[in-house]
Amino acid sequence: MKGLYFIEPIVAIYAFASFMVYPLVQQYVYRRLWLEITNTSYPASENNTHCAPNSSDYTSQQEEVQKAASLFSMYSDLSSMIPSLIMTLLLVAYSDQRGRKITIVMPLIGSLIYTVSFLTISYFELNLYLLIAASFVSALFGGIGTMLGGCFSYVADLCEDDKQKTLRMAVVDMMIGMLAGVASISTGYFLHAAGFNWPFFTSALFQAINLLYATFILEETRVIDRSETMACCRALQKLGCSIFSLFAEGSQQKKKVLLLLIFTFSSLSFVNIGGLSMVTLYELKEPLCWSEILIGYGSAASTSIFITSFVGLYLFSRCLSNTAIVFIGMLSIAGSMLLTAFAKTTILMFLVRVPAMFAIMPFPVLRSMMSKVVSNSEQGALFACVAFTESLSSNVAATVFSRLYAATVAWCPGFVFLLGASLCIIPMSLLGILKCNHSLDSNDSHALLSEDGTEASDDPVVA
Template structure:
């Protein structure tokens, strides 16, 4: 019973199940969009279906990013008032309903444009912005500052392992069908079932210890009186995080379209393997953080190592023309997931525990607004360079990543100066 009570305070089962479901949905949506675009476009124009796919994802991603902003802010405020599960449970309701829409689109052969309703549904429920900020806030209030970076990275690891396993299986599950069941129905059904499981677990099983919550928040309050004055560090962390998120989100968005078209032209199973390679980076990033932490590498140094890893890998992606080259470029990004959880950890050390929810949601909303602005730009650049230099958007992501390193360098210098001041004062 003690073990069961202990497990009820861990959010990892929700993260694992939800990401497995998301991997099933992403692969299913990719393949359905590809099939519907090929059927709707003329074979005489080889670029027509490519532009159709790119435009669909541009609109879909803009709706995904823009709609959750206000609901996520409201849910974050509720979470900071002590209801830490609300920002997690409400988005899971939206995800369960919206993922069922893909099942209906496949089963009833509705137009693919119906899927634009999906981001509206889960956006009104807070979307990923509320869900992930709620998870990070819950983890932060129950973890000491010394262990927080590694604990948040462990959540990212669970997220990555689930995505890796889900992506490996998703391509094969999409192809399974019978005479009475269309291709993709099984995959979409499993996605809905997993989201419903996560919703029930988060609602009925997951618990937040009020004693732990109060202890951590009171401890944080004592620490914050010393750190809160340095708003420059908070601003620099936001700037660096936004730039890096733009580079990663923009590059990955086009990458999902790039692999479906010439010269790669992946099948459903290859799409699953490609997505799995992306999630494998969560595992290598976690192992990298464990290694760097053992040798007392600072948080800012780890962030820069991760950024350089992504910057190099996404630049190599510019020249990818074969599947083997794609996986080679992916392998260079082995530490690319270290920056974001570490930035969140540094931010949590600059604010009070009762402000974790709003801090993380403001960061997530900043990512959202930046994505809304840059998603169409990336799409139009990709379409305009499709005939001459289709990988140019990946070079652009590499340049933006380099810019994101500059604010973190300043944070590292300021942190080093503060540490020296504290040592002199202590002596």
């Protein structure tokens, strides 16, 4: 049977299945720890919240559970960080030799293992810390960054026209946001009606279907020449040399611009992921005490920023420079975190998503700016480096913010969000230095490349 070249179904199913599980992870851990620490059942309620009014014992118990849950999240992130980073480099390095499907199929296997492990632990009520082992094992197959990187590489292989490539990648981004929102809302009602087991089973079923499609139906975009394939270690060595030459060779201006862009991207990713990783725990705590249904709506509201950011990027790109668009996105992240730190009511907690409506804009713009600084022959090395630094900053951010939340939840639960808003000064400052010292307009982009003796990209960098 002739295969298909449609990557969109994989992205859609992956987003739906993954965001059926993500909102449940912290809720499940929180409820299990509540049972173990307090020796009482979790305070379920038919209302939107479940706070126990005027109860000092309840407050102290809740703070203890919050600390334990945030530390558990830190241990889980630490267990998956190193193998995920290593596998990201290995799979990216080997995909040029063995085809793009390996970067898609392997993370799907890891996601299926993680979901089935969650289902097994939930159904048989096994030791909660087995989830950390499941995180480690699933990370050996790559993470979400590896999978999405493979999907975008697949799209890039298919599209020769730059406009078509940009449009199709934008559609993939839109599908992630839309399907994640639908999954987040349905999961809240699913959990309320049937408990944890059925959502985990449904997610595992979707992951299995997705894996079958990617393995047996999706067609490979790269024709593999067996005579030119190389060992994985040699491919990784070649990638390392390419990354080294990316920063060791070329003009001083090019290296400075590239380093500033990567540091800006990584620091912004650190702040954004760190803050997002603590939102669910913050919503479970007093005075919000959200139910699973409200958490589902909150997660859906958060994922809707993929859509609003796409619309904002489309409109702003017609009248503003790249650096101005990135700066607006940074202000969006900082403003949202600042409001979250002081959100004490359900309405205000939903409203904090409004200033975050442009929070995703900086990331595709910064990727585009980086890709225009290097030549076509350096694109693979660049994005392998970007994927590594993004995964590293995201994992470290989740770990650091989890530890800080555990240490400050008793006296200031919103401290991590105040810290995140303050840390936005770092990428803003780096962007200001980039704008003042290196004006990346069309001519400068070509100049950076021509100094290396390489051919400039057809698309100019607009800033």
